[in-house]
Amino acid sequence: MHLNSSLGQLLKPAKPVPTAAQRPAPRGLVVASTLIVGLVLLPLAYLLLRAAAAPPSAWQQLLQPRTLAIMANSALLTVAVTASSIALAVPLAWLLVRSDLPGRRLWTVLMILPLVVPSYVGAFSLLAMFGPRGILQGWLAPLGVQRLPEIYGLPGAWLTLTLFTYPYVLLTVRAGWRRLDASVEEAGRSLGHGPWGVFRRVALPHLRPSIAAGGLLVALYTLSDFGAVSLLRANVFTQAIYTQYRSSFDRSYAALLSLVLVAATLAILWAEQRARGRTRTNRAHGSSSRPLRTVALGRWRWPALLLVGAVALLALALPIGVMLDWLALGLQRGETWPGLGRAVFNSLSAAGLAAMVTVLAGLPIAALAARYHTPLARVLERASYIGFGLPGVVVGLSLVYFGANFAPWLYQTLALLVFAYGVRFLPEAMGATRSALVQISPRLEEAARGLGLSPLRASLRVTLPLARPGILAGAALVFLTVIKELPLTLMLAPTGFATLATQIWSATAEAFYARAALPALLLLAVSSLSVAIILSQDRDHA
Amino acid sequence: MPDQPTVPAPVVELHCVVKNYVHGDHGDVKGLSLMVMQGELLVLLGPSGCGKTTTLRLMAGFEQPDAGVVRIAGRLVADRTRSEPPEQRGLGMVFQDYALFPHLTVAENVAFGLHRLPKRQRAGRVDEILQMVGLAELAGRYPHALSGGQQQRVALARALAPRPAVILFDEPFSNLDAELRQQMRGEVRRILQHSGSTAVFVTHDQQEALLLGDRVAVMRQGYVEQIDTPDAVYHRPQNRFVAEFMGAADFLPVHVTADGLASEIGLLPSISALPLGRPAEAMLRPHDLRVTPAAGAPGHGLISTAEFVGDLWHYSVRLPSGRSLRCHMPHTDAFPLGTPVEVRLDAGHGLVCFERGQRVS
Numbered sequence: 074m075h076l077n078s079s080l081g082q083l084l085k086p087a088k089p090v091p092t093a094a095q096r097p098a099p100r101g102l103v104v105a106s107t108l109i110v111g112l113v114l115l116p117l118a119y120l121l122l123r124a125a126a127a128p129p130s131a132w133q134q135l136l137q138p139r140t141l142a143i144m145a146n147s148a149l150l151t152v153a154v155t156a157s158s159i160a161l162a163v164p165l166a167w168l169l170v171r172s173d174l175p176g177r178r179l180w181t182v183l184m185i186l187p188l189v190v191p192s193y194v195g196a197f198s199l200l201a202m203f204g205p206r207g208i209l210q211g212w213l214a215p216l217g218v219q220r221l222p223e224i225y226g227l228p229g230a231w232l233t234l235t236l237f238t239y240p241y242v243l244l245t246v247r248a249g250w251r252r253l254d255a256s257v258e259e260a261g262r263s264l265g266h267g268p269w270g271v272f273r274r275v276a277l278p279h280l281r282p283s284i285a286a287g288g289l290l291v292a293l294y295t296l297s298d299f300g301a302v303s304l305l306r307a308n309v310f311t312q313a314i315y316t317q318y319r320s321s322f323d324r325s326y327a328a329l330l331s332l333v334l335v336a337a338t339l340a341i342l343w344a345e346q347r348a349r350g351r352t353r354t355n356r357a358h359g360s361s362s363r364p365l366r367t368v369a370l371g372r373w374r375w376p377a378l379l380l381v382g383a384v385a386l387l388a389l390a391l392p393i394g395v396m397l398d399w400l401a402l403g404l405q406r407g408e409t410w411p412g413l414g415r416a417v418f419n420s421l422s423a424a425g426l427a428a429m430v431t432v433l434a435g436l437p438i439a440a441l442a443a444r445y446h447t448p449l450a451r452v453l454e455r456a457s458y459i460g461f462g463l464p465g466v467v468v469g470l471s472l473v474y475f476g477a478n479f480a481p482w483l484y485q486t487l488a489l490l491v492f493a494y495g496v497r498f499l500p501e502a503m504g505a506t507r508s509a510l511v512q513i514s515p516r517l518e519e520a521a522r523g524l525g526l527s528p529l530r531a532s533l534r535v536t537l538p539l540a541r542p543g544i545l546a547g548a549a550l551v552f553l554t555v556i557k558e559l560p561l562t563l564m565l566a567p568t569g570f571a572t573l574a575t576q577i578w579s580a581t582a583e584a585f586y587a588r589a590a591l592p593a594l595l596l597l598a599v600s601s602l603s604v605a606i607i608l609s610q611d612r613d614h615a
Numbered sequence: 616m617p618d619q620p621t622v623p624a625p626v627v628e629l630h631c632v633v634k635n636y637v638h639g640d641h642g643d644v645k646g647l648s649l650m651v652m653q654g655e656l657l658v659l660l661g662p663s664g665c666g667k668t669t670t671l672r673l674m675a676g677f678e679q680p681d682a683g684v685v686r687i688a689g690r691l692v693a694d695r696t697r698s699e700p701p702e703q704r705g706l707g708m709v710f711q712d713y714a715l716f717p718h719l720t721v722a723e724n725v726a727f728g729l730h731r732l733p734k735r736q737r738a739g740r741v742d743e744i745l746q747m748v749g750l751a752e753l754a755g756r757y758p759h760a761l762s763g764g765q766q767q768r769v770a771l772a773r774a775l776a777p778r779p780a781v782i783l784f785d786e787p788f789s790n791l792d793a794e795l796r797q798q799m800r801g802e803v804r805r806i807l808q809h810s811g812s813t814a815v816f817v818t819h820d821q822q823e824a825l826l827l828g829d830r831v832a833v834m835r836q837g838y839v840e841q842i843d844t845p846d847a848v849y850h851r852p853q854n855r856f857v858a859e860f861m862g863a864a865d866f867l868p869v870h871v872t873a874d875g876l877a878s879e880i881g882l883l884p885s886i887s888a889l890p891l892g893r894p895a896e897a898m899l900r901p902h903d904l905r906v907t908p909a910a911g912a913p914g915h916g917l918i919s920t921a922e923f924v925g926d927l928w929h930y931s932v933r934l935p936s937g938r939s940l941r942c943h944m945p946h947t948d949a950f951p952l953g954t955p956v957e958v959r960l961d962a963g964h965g966l967v968c969f970e971r972g973q974r975v976s
Contacts, residue, residue, distance in 0.1 A: 256714035259677055262701040263708040264728030265777060270702075274727070278718040 098445040099528075103453075105437040110456045113496050116471035117335070117459060123474060124332050127325035134326050135333070143330070147296065147309040147337065150227055154234045154295040155288050161235065162242035162287065163280070165384070168377050169243075170250040173367045175374065180381050181247075187388035188240040189600035191557040193300025193578055194593045195237045198392035199229060200304065201399055201586040208398060230307035236388040238294050242287030249283030250276075255366060268368075281348070289345040296338060297464030299560040304581055310334040311466045315560065318470055328474075331467040338462045393597070396590045403587030410591050412571055417595065420572040423487065423562075424555040427494035428502075428548040434495055435503035435547065442503075443510035454507075460497045468493055469564035476565075490565045494555050501554060502547040509543020510536065549602075556599055625650035625686075626781050626813050627674050627706075632683035634669055642669045645837030646683075651781060651815055656807060658816045658828035662860070665834040667817045671783050674815065675708055676701035688780055707774030707782040711789060713766045715758040721745070721769050722754040728777040740776060747806060748772045764795050771803060775810060782807070784816040788823065800826055821861050825849060833857045850964055855972045858898050865940050866896040866969065876966070879934045880915045880958040886966055886976040895968040895975060903962035904942040906930060906950070914955035916940070921952055932958055 134140065168174045169181050190198075202208050203224045210221055223229075253276060261271035299311045306312070310330060317327035370377055435457075442454040460468075472493050476484030483489045513536055521531035559574045566575065573592045580589035627650070634644040644666040651657050659667040672678045673685060679698035684691055687706070692699040707728075716724055722741050729737045745751045748768040758766055767787065774782050787803070788796045804827055807814050816827055824831045825845040832842040833856075841853040852858035855866065869876040869883060871893050876883040878897065889895055909915070919933040928944045940958060950956065960966070968976050 254712065254714065256710040256712055257716065259675075259701070260708065260710060260714040260716070260773075261727070262677075263675055263706060263783075264773065265702045265705075265731065266727075267700070267702050275716060278716075281718075 098441055098447055098450060102437050102441050102445075103449065106441050106450075106453045109434045109438060109499075110453050112492075113457060113459055113499055115475070116468045116493075116496055117463060119475045120328055120331055120335075120467065120471045123325065123328040123471075127329055131325035131329055135329050140330070143308055143310060143313045144333070144337075146227060146307065147334075150230055150234070150302075150307065150309055151292050151295045151337075151341070153227075153231050154238065155292045157231070157235045158239040158242050158291045159284055159288055161384070162239045163246055163284065165239075165381065166243050166246040166250060168381065170247055171368055172370050172377065173374075174370060174377055174381070180385075183385045183389060184243055184381065185240045186601070187237050187384075188244075190237045190388070190392055190597065191300060191559070191574070191600070192233060192237055192294075192298050193304055193559055193574070193581070194596060195233045195392060196229070196301040196304040197577060197581040197586070197589055197593060198395040199233055200224060200581065200584075201395045201589075202391060204584070206584055207586075208395060225306045227307050229305040230302050230309075233301045233305065234291075234295050234298060236384075238291045241290040241294070242284065245283040245287035245290075246280055249280045253279050285345050285348040288348070289341065292341045292345075293338060293461065296334070296341065297466075299464070299466055300578065304578070310337070311464055311560070314466045314470060315564075318466075318473070318564070324470070324474060327470055331464075331470055334464055334467060335462060338464070342462065393594075396594050396597075399586045399590035400594065403590060406587065408587050410588065413576070413592060416571045416573050416576050416592065419570055420556055420574070420596075423490065423494075423572065424552045426487070427491050427498070427555045428552040430491055431495045431498055431502040431551045432506065432544060432548045435499055435506050436544075438499075439503050439506035439510055443507050444515065454503075457503055458500045461500050463497065465497060465558065465560035466564070468496055469561045473564055485565070485567045487567060487570070490561065490567070490570075493561045493565050494551075494558065497558070497561065498551045498554055501550045505547025505550060506540065506544050509540040509546075512543075513539045553600055553602060556596065624653050624689075626653050626688055627651040627815070628684075628686040628689075629670070629673065630684050630686070632670075632673060632680045632685065634666075634673060634678055634680050636669075640837070642666055643837045644669050644673065644680075647834075647837065647839055648683075649832055649839060649842060651813060654811060654813055655829040656804070656814045656816065656827055658818060658824040658831045659834060660818055660821060660824040660828075660831055660860075661834035662819060664836075666837040667819075667834050668785055670834070671785055671815060671817050674781070675706055675783055676704050705777075705780050707777065707779035709767075709770045709774050709782065709784045709787050711786040713758075713770040713790075715766055715769055715773075717758055719757075720754065721750060721756050721758070721761070724758070724769055725773045725776050727773060731777075744772045744776045747775075747810065763791050764799055767791065767799055768802075771806065775806075775812065780813065782812055782814045784814060786817055786819070788818075788820075796823075803827075825861075833860060835860075851967055851974065852898070853974055855896075855969055858967075858969070863901050863941055865899045865901075865938075867899055867938070867940065868894060869897045869968065870894045876968070879936055879938070880940070880960070883960055884966055886968055888976040889968065889970075893970070895970045898967045898969065899940060899960070900962075901929070901941040901943040903960060904940060905959045905961045906932060906942050906944060906948075906956040907959065908950060909955045909957045912955070912957075915958045916956065918950050918952055918954045918956060921950065923949075932956055 165184055169177055169184065174180060200207060203221060204210075205221070207221075210218070213221070257279070258271055258275060261275045262268075266274060297311065299315065301307075302309050302312045303315065310333070314327050314330050314334070317330065318324065321327070438453055438457050441450045472489060473484075476489055480489075517535050517539070518528075518531045521535045522528065526534065557574060559578055562572055562574055563578065566572070573596045576592045577589045577596065580586070580592075629650075630648050632644055632647050636643055641664040647666070647670060649657075649670075659670055661667045669678060673680055673693070674687075676693065676699060680693055680695060682695055685693040687704055692704055716727065719727065722745070725741045725744055726737050729740055732740060741754070742751065745754055748771055750765065750768055750772065753761065753765065758769065761769065770787075771782075784803075788799055791799060800823060816824070818824055818827075828845055830842060831845050831848045833840045833848055833852075835856055841848055841857045843851075848857060849861050852861060858864050858866075867878050867880070869878045871877075871885070871889045871891050872882075873891065874882055875885040876895075876897060883897055906918070916932040916934040918930055919939060920929075920931045922929040923946070926946055928946060928948060928950075930942045930944060930950070931939045932942060933939050942958065966976070967974060
């Protein structure tokens with residue numbers, strides 16, 4: 074399982090194991106899975122209830138020009154970021170997989186690494202560089218430059234999100250290239266088509282599902298992103314919902330906006346299914362497949378190096394350089410970081426707790442999905458993916474209402490926050506566990522049963538140890554995602570519970586860049602671990 | 616082809632071609648010359664790593680030679696300095712895994728190489744070819760919905776459609792099960808002959824080579840050991856390697872006497888090429904020998920293994936020298952292990968002898 078395939082698997086139900094029979098699933102497993110899926114569906118269900126009870130005025134508000142502008146902005150930003158990510162990632166993937174670009178392994182790591190920069194850290198670095206009171210203005214001020222071009226708004230958000238989400242497309246397209254058999258390309262050449270013709274008529278149709286899958290991840294990320302659009306004040310759904318939640322007592326409008334956002338998410342999922350097309354991969358069997366041939370770039374390697382160099386500069390060197398610069402400045406000014414140790418502790422403990430809870434919650438559903446192919450198992454598995462379609466602000470908003478109205482004893486507790494993380498990130502843990510289980514032949518368990526072990530002991534002594542690497546990878550993925558998570562943490566954390574993410578957010582929002590720099594660097598260091606996980610799994614597969 | 620030349624002309628010509636891979640010498644070609652004649656089916660046969668696939672890819676233009684030249688229809692297409700890309704060579708190729716385009720239908724796959732044909736002629740050509748391979752009713756299907764044999768036929772149709780000068784087959788039947796393989800071999804040969812095609816096959820299966828080829832080139836470690844008709848490479852192999860590769864054979868030491876070739880199983884018919892007194896080895900294939908129980912007498916040897924395979928008994932006879940001879944007998948001739956037997960040569964063709972591994976007769 075590497076990230077690309079695991080991302081793909083997270084989004085679509087597992088293919089049945091050919092050997093698994095249509096046995097009825099153990100009742101305990103079904104009950105546990107149903108309960109967990111029920112809990113995961115709670116935020117969406119509550120939101121629907123709220124919307125149903127919304128006054129007519131809230132519905133009217135939904136058709137006002139202000140709302141329509143939000144929709145248009147969101148659509149524009151999503152389309153623009155997705156298109157530019159694809160336009161950037163497809164050539165990059167070709168260079169990294171198919172060409173003899175010097176230093177390909179290093180460039181591959183560097184081109185994937187921007188994935189670890191959370192959008193609000195990216196936005197922070199862009200603001201700290203190009204924003205008012207930023208580094209660039211400091212350089213230009215002696216020259217008499219008073220104002221810089223506006224960084225706030227859609228263009229800034231577009232640039233930030235493109236720079237830090239294009240690696241999703243790069244990963245899927247890179248995997249797509251690797252799945253292409255050399256003989257298929259050679260067949261195209263032997264039938265009289267040149268290299269470009271074969272790319273257009275053979276490789277591109279083959280890559281289409283990979284491009285669609287990567288584009289889907291970028292589009293979902295953009296639509297649900299809260300950090301970058303808020304800091305850069307782009308008037309899109311998530312920012313509008315959060316503003317409504319903060320400023321208005323009537324929360325029906327925010328609930329309706331959230332539902333429109335969920336509908337938009339569903340529309341994107343549907344579009345991706347369409348774009349994936351009828352293509353089926355028809356992989357060669359046997360040992361006949363040859364590795365794809367690399368293309369000699371010749372003199373073109375200089376512009377190619379320029380491209381990867383520019384991307385690395387903007388998406389890696391710039392954020393890190395800016396943070397280091399502001400850190401140095403902060404140290405010079407005698408800046409202190411009150412509560413930083415506490416924030417680190419809070420981040421680690423919340424993420425650790427969330428990883429544990431989420432993996433445990435994912436276990437029964439993963440076992441059900443991997444081993445039993447009953448209709449109920451399929452429904453439960455699909456339903457557990459709902460977190461993917463629910464942006465953080467939506468889950469946050471729903472749980473704030475729910476907590477305030479029905480469960481005041483839960484409201485503003487760590488338990489509710491961890492629950493919210495679980496709803497959002499269950500697919501990550503469940504997907505990793507399930508693909509680990511799918512790879513373990515049920516015959517092994519049967520062999521253990523044949524040697525006299527009870528079903529439970531067979532699972533514990535055979536299946537679990539074999540699945541452990543996959544399960545741990547899922548836990549690590551959840552841990553690292555939670556560390557970076559912003560909107561849920563902002564809306565649901567107990568009063569005074571600051572994390573690295575919330576510290577960066579509040580300091581940046583008030584333009585205290587030096588104060589944001591240290592937590593941002595710490596966060597980046599922790600997140601980089603996730604790329605190590607991605608690449609190590611990638612190698613297993615290569 | 617209005618004016619077929621009466622003297623066959625080489626369609627593909629390899630002259631002293633060398634190709635060395637960087638990693639080891641698996642698949643290297645070390646100095647190979649051969650010609651593919653107009654209208655013939657040539658088979659490149661050899662064990663894994665002998666360079667047969669490399670030779671095919673050199674013809675197709677997927678590899679560039681380190682030395683030597685490749686000519687197609689008399690035109691120089693590759694040497695050490697330049698290599699015409701595959702799409703300009705006008706050769707068809709059928710891949711081991713068929714390499715069908717999964718996103719295109721059968722008809723679209725077949726039409727893929729027809730882009731130089733005027734648009735309105737394409738559909739007609741696709742129909743014609745699909746008729747020929749018997750797939751007309753599957754034109755709208757996608758490759759994943761076809762059986763292995765059908766995929767194979769699409770691959771053949773796709774390669775045939777642009778009327779290539781030569782069609783190259785890279786182990787085309789190795790992904791089919793035994794029965795289907797048998798059937799497809801015959802069918803492919805029929806289609807190629809029907810369309811008057813020139814073809815080069817690569818295979819490691821000697822039976823397939825004998826069945827398909829007008830000529831067979833037996834390769835080993837980057838060289839051609841022998842290139843000849845199927846009958847000749849089987850019955851008159853150039854050396855012991857070819858002899859053993861083409862089918863089971865035992866080599867019995869003989870020496871030339873005035874009466875014939877003296878051996879452990881008695882006198883064998885003489886051959887003219889050897890002078891008196893010279894030691895040599897006679898090639899004995901299992902079906903050239905007969906065993907009969909040596910009633911009362913010690914015989915030539917004892918039955919040491921006996922395997923019943925249905926239509927035949929496979930025996931091996933242990934001679935006093937410790938050598939064994941393999942012999943196939945009809946299914947009715949059952950002898951228990953340890954039976955003393957006489958071994959008799961009953962070949963129906965001339966005996967072939969080797970001296971230091973090379974054929975002398």
